[in-house]
């Protein structure tokens with residue numbers, strides 16, 4: 001179980017630019033649940049993921065993962081619990097290192113004994129096996145630098161990296177937004193496979209209403225730092241994109257800009 005209790009995030013407190021990005025967020029996510037997160041620009045989606053990952057310390061409230069209160073634990077000390085894949089394919093891996101060196105680093109995330117790139121035959125074989133699962137032929141290129149890969153290939157490897165440490169929680173921050181539609185679909189297929197095989201508790205931020213409804217078990221919508229919609233089960237199954245848009249209009253009493261919430 002993951003719990004966010006009365007979470008506030010205020011940036012630039014006491015300055016003319018003070019911004020309340022999250023306002024009294026309460027959210028409980030069962031182990032293994034896949035939650036899609038939608039909302040217009042500036043709604044607080046990335047901030048929510050940042051609070052869970054540990055790179056944003058909330059101004060108030062508590063973050064509990066499993067039975068651990070991790071509110072004050074920095075990102076590096078949460079790495080064993082939480083893995084993240086970013087929108088920018090370049091953000092989650094090191095371009096100057098090879099695929100297998102990136103995998104070796106990812107495997108050491110959050111471990112106390114320091115980083116090691118030493119790759120024995122057994123580790124190489126296990127990396128090769130994981131990369132072969134992608135069906136991209138990358139298992140024959142483990143010695144290639146990451147920056148030789150396409151954006152989609154890099155996101156696929158990032159997903160493998162995120163699932164190497166056995167983290168309980170996977171955070172996906174618009175991780176298909178920078179890809180062409182075919183590659184985005186491929187990466188979503190992989191995401192679905194990894195999440196269900198490893199029973200990962202997952203939060204996926206997306207601007208695509210279609211993705212928000214087609215994947216996962218529950219959808220939350222943020223607006224102005226608050227959760228304005230939270231649907232799952234039968235209620236969610238019956239939802240169409242148009243219903244979501246209508247709900248958003250009703251809740252906020254305003255029109256939707258198609259640039260803010262993508263229909264596709």
Ligand SMILES: Nc1ncnc2c1ncn2[C@@H]1O[C@H](COP(=O)(O)OP(=O)(O)OP(=O)(O)O)[C@@H](O)[C@H]1O
Pocket residue numbers: 011012019020021039040041042043044045046047048
């Ligand atoms: N480090 C920061 N300093 C000041 N304000 C910030 C900071 N990070 C985010 N904000 C502000 O907090 C609010 C929420 O931002 P956040 O990035 O969480 O929104 P988002 O829903 O992820 O938006 P988008 O879909 O555009 O990425 C925005 O008004 C943003 O400008």
